[in-house]
Amino acid sequence: MMVSYCTCERFALRDILSWARAHDTTDLTLVCESLKVGRRCGMCCVFIEYALATGQPDVPYPCPPIPPVAEPAAAGR
Numbered sequence: 269m270m271v272s273y274c275t276c277e278r279f280a281l282r283d284i285l286s287w288a289r290a291h292d293t294t295d296l297t298l299v300c301e302s303l304k305v306g307r308r309c310g311m312c313c314v315f316i317e318y319a320l321a322t323g324q325p326d327v328p329y330p331c332p333p334i335p336p337v338a339e340p341a342a343a344g345r
């Protein structure tokens with residue numbers, strides 16, 4: 269099963285990602301407050317956070333751990 273929506277607000281993760289890209293942010297709190305998602309039951313927040321971290325609009329249920337951010341390559345090596 270995949271999670272693709274904040275079901276309480278009927279707001280697609282795909283649309284949330286589009287908004288986040290347009291506003292150059294991956295900040296969960298900013299996204300949720302701006303779009304009014306994740307504020308009722310809150311169960312979608314972990315999926316929105318995963319989507320923001322990975323860019324995937326369809327997130328497996330249960331939500332997998334967020335992959336660690338790759339370290340930038342050391343300069344001059």
Ligand code: FES
Binds near residue numbers: 306308309311
């Ligand atoms: S599923 Fe998003 S607030 Fe309930």
